[in-house]
Amino acid sequence: MFDPKPILKTLPNLPGVYRMINATDEVIYVGKAKDLKKRVSSYFNKNLPSPRTRMMVSHIVKIETTVTRSESEALLLENNLIKSFMPRYNVLFRDDKSYPYIVLSGDDFPRIAFHRGTQRKGSTYFGPFPNTNSVRESIQLLQKVFRLRTCENTVFANRSRPCLLYQIERCTGPCVGHISEENYRHDVNQATLFLQGKEQQVMEELEEQMMTSAQDQNYELAAVYRDRMQSLRQVQAKQFVSDFSLSDADVIACAEAQGQHCVNLVMIRGGRQLGDKSFFPKNADGCEVEALLEAFLEQYYVAQNLPPVIIVGVPIETTALEEVFTELAGRKVRINTNPISDKRVWLKMAQTNAELALQQRASQQANQQARLLALREALDLSDSTERIECFDISHTMGEATVASCVVFDKGAMQNSEYRRYNITGITPGDDYAAMRDALTRRYKKIAAGEGKVPDLIFIDGGKGQLGVAVEVMREVGLPDILLVGIAKGEERRPGLEQMFFADRETPVGLKKDNPGLHLLQQIRDEAHRFAITGHRARRGKARMHSSLQDIAGIGVKRRQKILTHFGGLDGVKNASVDELAQVEGVSQMLAEKIYQELH
CATH class of the missing domain: 1.10.150.20 (5' to 3' exonuclease, C-terminal subdomain)
Structure with missing residues (x-):
C-alpha cells in the first residue's frame, strides 16, 4: 500500500502541477492546484465520492509535483503534460488542428487571407472560426463587398497589370495603382469594423458616402456603395444573432448517451453565429458532467483566444477558472453558468447539437460494426478481427513515390495512426520494391514492440504485391498476420474487386451490395486518397525546388x-x-x- 504521508508533509501551500504515477512508472493522472498541499491531500480522504477517483488512487505508487508562480502558469503546464503523457484517468479532448482565422496583414496595402498556426506581430487576426468553410465564406464576402487583395506579396510586388479578380470586381487593383493607399486603407478599416461586429457603423458610413457621391453627380461610385450596402444587408439577414446582446461569446453544452459524451461548442463572433463544433472526449467513463466540462474549458482555452463571455449549461466552480482566463486574456473573462432569456435559447440549441452529434456517431458506429461483421463472414475471418491496416503506392511515372498506411480500428478510421513513407533508392515505377520498402519499415518497428499488431493487412494490388508482402512479413518475424491483396476488377470499376489470399488458389469476389465490400472499399479508397495527397505534395515540392x-x-x-x-x-x-x-x-x-x- 502506498503511504502518502511523507510526501504530503513536504508539499508547499503554493500553486503547481502534480503527477500520479503507477507501479509501471506510467503517469496515470495530471492535475493543477492553487494549493498543492490541500489538493493532493484531498485524494487520500477516507470517503472519496467518485468510484473513478478511488480506482485511480488505488494504483498510485509515486507522486511528483512542480511548483509554478501562478495558477494560470500551472494551467499551461498541466495542459502541456496532459498532451505529452495522455494519462488514462484524465479526460482527453483531442483536436489535432489549430483553429482557422482571418488575417489582415500589416503591409502598406493589407492582404486578407486564411490563417492557421502561429500568429505574427503586425497583423490583425479575427476568429477563431469553427471550420475552414466559415473562413472562406467570410473572405469571399469581404472580397465582394470591400474588394481587398488576397494575392501573396511576391505576386503583388511584381505585377504589371491587374489580375482576373480586378476584372470581376473582387479587387481594387492596388498592385498597379488603381486605388490610392488612403482609399484602400479606408476599405480595410470598414472590413475591420465588419469583422468586429460593427455592421451598423459600416452601413452608416456607406450610406453617407453614397449620398455624397450622388450629390457630386458621381453616380457610378454611388452605385458601388449602394451595392455594398445591399450585400451587407443580405449577410445581416442570414447570419445576425437576433436579440443576442453579446458581440463575442462561446456557448457550451454537454450530452451523454449510452456511456458516451459529447461537448458542443457554438461560436458567436461580432454578433454572428460562425457555426459549432462537437468534441468526443476519451477516458470519460464514469466521469461527472461537471468534471468533464471543467476539463474541456481548461484544455480548450489554453490554446485559443478567449471570448469575454463563456456560457455553460452546468453549474461548475468558476472563480478559479475566471481568474486564470482573465490573466491569460489580459482582460475580464466571465463564465456564465445560469443563462437567462436569449442566452438560454442558444444554450438549448447547443444542447440539441450535442445530442444530435451523439446519435449520429452511434448510428455511424453501428453501421461500421455491421460492415465489419459482414466482412468477417464473407472472407471467413476470425471473430477477433478488429484492427485492419491498408497500404497503397502513389507516383507519377516513377516520380516522387509515396506509400501510405491507413488504420481501421475500434469501428472507425484512426486518422492519428496514419503513416506515409517517402520511397527512395528504388527503380522508378517499381511498385513491388516500393511496397517492400514501406512494409519493411513499418513492421520491423512493430515486431520490435513499437506499435500495435494488426489482425488483417490489405495490400492494394494483385498477386505480385501480395507475394512481396508475404516475404516481408516472414523476414520481419510476423508471418501469422493475415494478408489480403485487393485487385481492381475489369475497367477498374467499383464493385468488381477481387481479394487474393496467400493460401487460396482462386480469388474471392463479393456482391456489390455486400456491406463487407463497402467497408473494404472505404479502407482502400482512404489509403489511395492518403497516398496521392502525399505524392502530390512531394511532387510539387520537388518541382518547386529552388x-x-x-x-x-x-x-x-x-x-x-x-x-x-x-x-x-x-x-x-x-x-x-x-x-x-x-x-x-x-x-x-x-x-x-x-x-x-x-x-
Whole structure:
C-alpha cells in the first residue's frame, strides 16, 4: 500500500502541477492546484465520492509535483503534460488542428487571407472560426463587398497589370495603382469594423458616402456603395444573432448517451453565429458532467483566444477558472453558468447539437460494426478481427513515390495512426520494391514492440504485391498476420474487386451490395486518397525546388528575401553580381558565389 504521508508533509501551500504515477512508472493522472498541499491531500480522504477517483488512487505508487508562480502558469503546464503523457484517468479532448482565422496583414496595402498556426506581430487576426468553410465564406464576402487583395506579396510586388479578380470586381487593383493607399486603407478599416461586429457603423458610413457621391453627380461610385450596402444587408439577414446582446461569446453544452459524451461548442463572433463544433472526449467513463466540462474549458482555452463571455449549461466552480482566463486574456473573462432569456435559447440549441452529434456517431458506429461483421463472414475471418491496416503506392511515372498506411480500428478510421513513407533508392515505377520498402519499415518497428499488431493487412494490388508482402512479413518475424491483396476488377470499376489470399488458389469476389465490400472499399479508397495527397505534395515540392537551397550560406530567410527582391528564381538567374549584392543580407562575396553557382 502506498503511504502518502511523507510526501504530503513536504508539499508547499503554493500553486503547481502534480503527477500520479503507477507501479509501471506510467503517469496515470495530471492535475493543477492553487494549493498543492490541500489538493493532493484531498485524494487520500477516507470517503472519496467518485468510484473513478478511488480506482485511480488505488494504483498510485509515486507522486511528483512542480511548483509554478501562478495558477494560470500551472494551467499551461498541466495542459502541456496532459498532451505529452495522455494519462488514462484524465479526460482527453483531442483536436489535432489549430483553429482557422482571418488575417489582415500589416503591409502598406493589407492582404486578407486564411490563417492557421502561429500568429505574427503586425497583423490583425479575427476568429477563431469553427471550420475552414466559415473562413472562406467570410473572405469571399469581404472580397465582394470591400474588394481587398488576397494575392501573396511576391505576386503583388511584381505585377504589371491587374489580375482576373480586378476584372470581376473582387479587387481594387492596388498592385498597379488603381486605388490610392488612403482609399484602400479606408476599405480595410470598414472590413475591420465588419469583422468586429460593427455592421451598423459600416452601413452608416456607406450610406453617407453614397449620398455624397450622388450629390457630386458621381453616380457610378454611388452605385458601388449602394451595392455594398445591399450585400451587407443580405449577410445581416442570414447570419445576425437576433436579440443576442453579446458581440463575442462561446456557448457550451454537454450530452451523454449510452456511456458516451459529447461537448458542443457554438461560436458567436461580432454578433454572428460562425457555426459549432462537437468534441468526443476519451477516458470519460464514469466521469461527472461537471468534471468533464471543467476539463474541456481548461484544455480548450489554453490554446485559443478567449471570448469575454463563456456560457455553460452546468453549474461548475468558476472563480478559479475566471481568474486564470482573465490573466491569460489580459482582460475580464466571465463564465456564465445560469443563462437567462436569449442566452438560454442558444444554450438549448447547443444542447440539441450535442445530442444530435451523439446519435449520429452511434448510428455511424453501428453501421461500421455491421460492415465489419459482414466482412468477417464473407472472407471467413476470425471473430477477433478488429484492427485492419491498408497500404497503397502513389507516383507519377516513377516520380516522387509515396506509400501510405491507413488504420481501421475500434469501428472507425484512426486518422492519428496514419503513416506515409517517402520511397527512395528504388527503380522508378517499381511498385513491388516500393511496397517492400514501406512494409519493411513499418513492421520491423512493430515486431520490435513499437506499435500495435494488426489482425488483417490489405495490400492494394494483385498477386505480385501480395507475394512481396508475404516475404516481408516472414523476414520481419510476423508471418501469422493475415494478408489480403485487393485487385481492381475489369475497367477498374467499383464493385468488381477481387481479394487474393496467400493460401487460396482462386480469388474471392463479393456482391456489390455486400456491406463487407463497402467497408473494404472505404479502407482502400482512404489509403489511395492518403497516398496521392502525399505524392502530390512531394511532387510539387520537388518541382518547386529552388537551386538556391543548394548554396551554402543561404538559409530560409535569406533565400526568401532574394526571391522576393527579384520576383522569383528566373529573376535571380538573370541578375548580375552587383544586383545580387544589393539585396539585404547578401555580401559581395556571397553574391559572387550565388552567381557562379547559378551559371
